[in-house]
Amino acid sequence: MAIQIRTENFSGPLDLLLHLIKSHEMDIVDIRIVEITEQYLQIIEQMQQLDLDIAGEFLLMAATLVHIKSRMLLPVSDDIGEEDEDPRAELVKRLLEYQRYKDAAELFQQLPQLERDVFSTQFQCPDAGESDNEENEIPIGLYQLADAFHQLLKEKPPEIFHEVIRESLSVADYIERIVERLLQQKRLSFREIFSAESSRNQLIVTFLATLELVKMHIVSIDQVDDFSEIWLALMVPADQLSSISPEKDLLGYG
């Protein structure tokens, strides 16, 4: 049979198996295991020839089929007991149940979906009170909690290696950058002045620039409690900044 079968058309090996059973007009509860195994293996082989990335799951099912086939070919021994189970039983059970959820998925697809088939009002009631940054609010659940923590850890990957690239990093440039940010934000936490993707050298230069700014009485440093966040703020009105802007050479960092 020259059916074009592609794995991506099937959501998994059970799906493919169901398709084969149906297309060979078999009864799920009475699968002709020899025939179906042959068909299944052929398709798997086709996929390999096409150099498709066959998921291990499809191969696992192939192994299961071959195993069932071999058990069915063995003569039934009398020793094992009267109620010898049909080797296909477990697979049949899985197939039947899978079929059920496949049907359910189809039903879900047909249910009227919000924002696809039915719509609710998008009206943001102004009478309902001011929405304090409501758009940022998220429903909470265990997943959201764990996800929040996970995201934070992902954003703070442990420092691994940094390729050392010699850059001419000028302290004066960094002083300007910090002052510019302080002009926009008024107050910066000590951590904020270091950007996350900074190299080691950049961190050092940023730190030196901060020290310079404090020494020049351009920036003040505050800390509420021991070990709490350190805050930087401008001590000089914006219009006076240009006059005290440091001469680059005078800093002597090169």
Added chain:
Amino acid sequence: MDNLRQLVEAFIFAADSPLSLDRLSALIEEPKAKIRPIVEQLQQQYLASECGFYLAEVAGGYQFRTVVELAPWLRKLRKERAPRFSRAALETLAIIAYRQPATRADIEYLRGVDSGGVMKTLLDKNLLRILGKKDVPGRPLIYGTSRHFLELFGLRDLADLPTLKEFTALDPELAVADPLEPEADGAL
């Protein structure tokens, strides 16, 4: 009394998700017994008036929603097409909806494929939620569907899920697992 009706209508209209009777009762400061008949009356009224929307009962609450028949027209309002679910996502959702609480292993046994990625997408879309951990060795996480799932598919509660075809009497245990009463009416 007429004012109460007006208030119920306004609350349901202004809320950003379905309002339950409990919630309505707390907001309006009147007993549920007084509010329930008003809500029911409103439902009748909107149906009878052939209005463009009706008072739907979803996710344990009430919400105005447009009538289904107008869907092809109303889709023109939204620039982005409504996200469609992949077959893998719908299968996974179906398994969890009917079997909850379910572990990832339950789902993967039934589907025969790794389902972590699909589950994560469904969790991100707030259609699933983590219910806790199962009391078996390894204490795997157990999952269920969320309130948002009910809202999205317009279901009153989990008992409102479409009935699944009965299993052949192959396995009596499985037949017992069949949940779900048939839907009372096709109003949704």
Added chain:
Amino acid sequence: MDNLRQLVEAFIFAADSPLSLDRLSALIEEPKAKIRPIVEQLQQQYLASECGFYLAEVAGGYQFRTVVELAPWLRKLRKERAPRFSRAALETLAIIAYRQPATRADIEYLRGVDSGGVMKTLLDKNLLRILGKKDVPGRPLIYGTSRHFLELFGLRDLADLPTLKEFTALDPELAVADPLEPEADGAL
């Protein structure tokens, strides 16, 4: 004609901003002359019926809005909402939940921003509690989650929190696909 009324009603209801006659006419594919009287009729109708909302003419278009007199009531909707968190609150809560006992500095280290305000809110909401002081110079306060936190998230105890390992296992990019294990206890 009645269908047209229904369609106009549904469009105005489902739109995310006021719909002008031009827009309505384009969406419904009918001339404005035909739509204007319907809109006017709807306006009359909603006013006469003393509904909780009315068809307002705003910003060059039409929109359903709640009746102005009910505003004091409707404000309660925002105040008494189901708990929803800002990203900052959720992050802070997550760090404390997983890292407890945690100091404010621990939290601010991970979040990179001042977190005093958020922590105060969480303390006020009774989701955090102060466990004591840390035995280091400065003796900073140490925080943990409260009983109410467990209730809110439906946890029996802190061991019920999903571990990060379980969590990353869902993400196919981060984890090698788990082998399929049929469930031991035969949940089928």
